[in-house]
Amino acid sequence: MQDFRALSCSLGSGILSATCMEDRIATLIAESRPGWTLARPFFSDEAIYARDLDRVWRTGWLFAGHSCEIPKTGDYFSVGVDTDSILVVRGEGGALHAFHNVCRHRGSLICEAPAGHVTRLVCPYHQWTYGLSGDLISCRGMPDSLDKSQFGLQPVALEEVEGLIFISLAAIPPPFQPAREALSPLLQPQGLRRARVAKAVDYVVKANWKLVWENNRECYHCNVNHPQYIKANFDHYNVDDTSPAIRERMELAAAQVEAKWSQRGSGAAQAGAPTTHKLTGMTSFPDAARNIWFSANRTPLVEGYVSESMDGQQVAPLMGDYDDASVGTLRMRALPNCWNHASCDHAVSTRLLPLGPQLTGIRVWWLVDEAAVEGRDYELAKLMPFWQLTSEQDWEICERQQRGVNSTAYRPGPYSTDKEYNVESFVRWYLQVIQKPHALER
Amino acid sequence: MQDFRALSCSLGSGILSATCMEDRIATLIAESRPGWTLARPFFSDEAIYARDLDRVWRTGWLFAGHSCEIPKTGDYFSVGVDTDSILVVRGEGGALHAFHNVCRHRGSLICEAPAGHVTRLVCPYHQWTYGLSGDLISCRGMPDSLDKSQFGLQPVALEEVEGLIFISLAAIPPPFQPAREALSPLLQPQGLRRARVAKAVDYVVKANWKLVWENNRECYHCNVNHPQYIKANFDHYNVDDTSPAIRERMELAAAQVEAKWSQRGSGAAQAGAPTTHKLTGMTSFPDAARNIWFSANRTPLVEGYVSESMDGQQVAPLMGDYDDASVGTLRMRALPNCWNHASCDHAVSTRLLPLGPQLTGIRVWWLVDEAAVEGRDYELAKLMPFWQLTSEQDWEICERQQRGVNSTAYRPGPYSTDKEYNVESFVRWYLQVIQKPHALER
């Protein structure tokens, strides 16, 4: 314990040589006790944060935003990953492109607004002009000998699946195909490509991004902290506290939804999609052993609820392929930075971005069908509270945990095997990822 | 001088290896010139601040607060020492306990409010529940095999002397008994256990904690900076500027108080307690050679003053065992973080807590007799100004000194032997303490 303390202190004061630092991080990883929480430096230390940026945030696939946010050629939005700024642009012919928002001349940011519409990307400093796919078109004032083909905006890998846009800052990103195959069939009926953003709210949460994920990966905290959420969902019940009566309710809820679909033929059934998670507790995710960083599943809501809203009633017109409200809830999550909760009538996306060792930028979007009109078809006052309250309850929890974890007296504690199995999986996934050599070095 | 500058710069930029850093701190200590102010890094450097935390703040005894603030079982307040949060709780049977405010499960802060009342300490995250003495009582959702006795809140050493609560974060704290023996007889008649907090004010002062102490350890600055304070007190006079006329006034003031007590028999005399400091200047403190980090003494106020108030008149009912207002002023101080000035009718406590190399959190409390009622027995407008003005004058001085000391042109200067003897003692005490191996390593 004393040894650990010294280690933690040294990391905290940031006065070690680079080699020494690598050794210490390796020691910290090696000393992590399976089934227990991570040590203090993982949540507060600059060097660990730098490692997280390298191995997690600048290697993996990051959820950037929704394709429906940039429907027209020339529409763009920007995404910030620590000090990096990335542009996601709708190009000619509707193709999506991503590149670094950094002029190849003097390095100025090109687009300052977080979103907008352009015909060309013109650097405001000296008007170097790039096409919508990032190629340098003109650079008045430079010698004719300059080979423009060498000065396009630096490309960023981009993939889109059913309206969700993912980017990777890695030179050689991990394969995206497994994620597409797993997510596409489940996401498809929700129709996120044909959605519109009803509202987005930005938060700056004073907690390390991993604390936010650990909070997301268990519902052990739900009973007391999420009075709204637990009224609509079953997943706060786990193997140790699911009574036969509750088990019966869950089976009934699942059966009712399925029965409805089968009555209405295969088209509707496909739109509803099967209820893939019928067990107590949260669906297992992630899977460190198989490096599964993405997943989606459908699960029933409680009796009488057709939407994750305050009273369980529909708060917007049906979305996507749905022709009946009884579709339960569709969930999707992808490490390291997003999750999505969708009902028959709306979807809520959450995106994390790293701002510092103890600071995470979080955006929450509420999406409805593209044809829905505010005031006529939905009201924000009914659409938003369920997930706004639940989200803000979680951010408060995370900030309080960060403050406790910052104490020199904090020591790793044990996870509940019944209730925190997914947190333990997350930690294992994380430790595995930060030990892998950087994508650039492969 | 050039060598020193280089040293200072290197410390400032925080780019040295851990071993190298230890060597540099050792060099800085070795180069400290007796009787002169400390070098710049002692007031601004992160590495020195980390050393101060280790050897001073997480080793010695810290004033936490008053026992009268938590009179009932279940009352608590929290204290922050840099990133640590400590709970001080009134337990069953009236015993006081202190422990780290950090859940043993996932490390969340348990009590977020700075003070309150609880029947159990329940972590807001997953409701792990601890008793008032810190033992883990329940942890719903964890396996039955979990040995609760291993997961109590981490204890913090606590001592109480005449209503003042001290804590130590050290695994093996220094002995408290010498402090108790020295302080108890002098503090006892003031009755701080039977007091109530009339008001507490929190300050965040942009100065290293040692500058605040150095300011406290001399009255060389009083004449110009403290017009209120010098009207009530004699201790801004030193051997070099105490005229025979002033000497005569001092002796008279002391004699009058003592005469009064002797008239009224031993009980009152004991309540008043002897005037232990009759010399010019401030009482000598600390004593580095004998490691005396605590002291108390009584000294006369000027003629016509019975209280440290703006006009010298009583501003609240008599406190403690006093049955006469002529008790002069009782002073107590303990390194590294408190001092107390008490009159017959009220007491003012000051507590320092480290927030950063150039940031100190300071709380000032005004205490009156527990039976006193605001509006009827005292008014804040009369109770507070004397020490509020004097304190805020000092914080302004300290912040201005910090800004000067931050200059690369700052060089240690000489202390006045007549007027800054206690500052010099403080510096010697400090240098001695930070050279001692950490308590945990003993």
Add this chain to the structure above:
Amino acid sequence: MQDFRALSCSLGSGILSATCMEDRIATLIAESRPGWTLARPFFSDEAIYARDLDRVWRTGWLFAGHSCEIPKTGDYFSVGVDTDSILVVRGEGGALHAFHNVCRHRGSLICEAPAGHVTRLVCPYHQWTYGLSGDLISCRGMPDSLDKSQFGLQPVALEEVEGLIFISLAAIPPPFQPAREALSPLLQPQGLRRARVAKAVDYVVKANWKLVWENNRECYHCNVNHPQYIKANFDHYNVDDTSPAIRERMELAAAQVEAKWSQRGSGAAQAGAPTTHKLTGMTSFPDAARNIWFSANRTPLVEGYVSESMDGQQVAPLMGDYDDASVGTLRMRALPNCWNHASCDHAVSTRLLPLGPQLTGIRVWWLVDEAAVEGRDYELAKLMPFWQLTSEQDWEICERQQRGVNSTAYRPGPYSTDKEYNVESFVRWYLQVIQKPHALER
């Protein structure tokens, strides 16, 4: 490229040993590609910033302010260079003095106000009292044996040229005489010594000081970013885009001004001084090879403009020795921290001061003739907009560039040889200066 990235990261996280850091800076310098922008760490890294402070800011000559700001004995202003505070004082007999604003006793700042008037410099802490030339006059409370001559305020080198005050923090400053010889004849007719400050505005710009200079050293960005500036000036035209028609306009403008002077005899001609820059583009500056860090030149304004004002008309009475408005524009600049644009009727000075790796304090002064009276002779609403708009346009550019340069995707880009020759010279000058051993070590 990979190697560079690793280097940049390591510098960024500040965890290298001092020796290692020196090596890395040397490597960064060695790898700088002539004619291309500097690498990312030069604009964001703490270690580079520390190097800049040492070799540039605490070695060279810094513009401090105007002699007309402190006309009377006892007038002073202070200047902050990172954490240093320097006082510039008008002493007895009108002489100017500069010293560190740090008491030799306990290091307190002496003058807290940014400017004022004093008869003596009295430290507010213990009233150590210094004369206007920095000598310690009294220190009540210190032993008589204290040798006051050893405790004067630490002097700072000061030079004044035609009303512009320069200071150097170096123990042995570089020679100032070459600057005086070059600047004095050109500045003299402007009469800055007989001016008054009509207004000064302070900015805190979130950009490294070098980005601000690079912006200043080219007019490639002017066409789009400075609609006001380009209406008055020719220097946004360069060899690659100056048409014969424009060339003709320039020659005509210069000829007209000169013709006017010659008609009115040598006095007026001298007042107007020769038009030293008649070429397209900006005058060449700095000259790294010959270490020329200062320069001044006169250049014509466009037809119909006699002042850098919104409509080109005079906005204040003629200044200095001018008896005719047709004097074009007088420009002066000195590395690392000032430039000056003067018309016949007013002058605008800009001063940079380093506040951090990505933070620069900038003050812009508007000066008019000392006899001019606001409301009667000039209005701020007409005097200020031209340079206020142009300046603020530039600060916005610099902040946007800083944000782009902070991206890990930023890579050095090529300068335009036609339009950014002075930026390239600035970079060469800078790299040369930071490689020179520190002045103190010479």
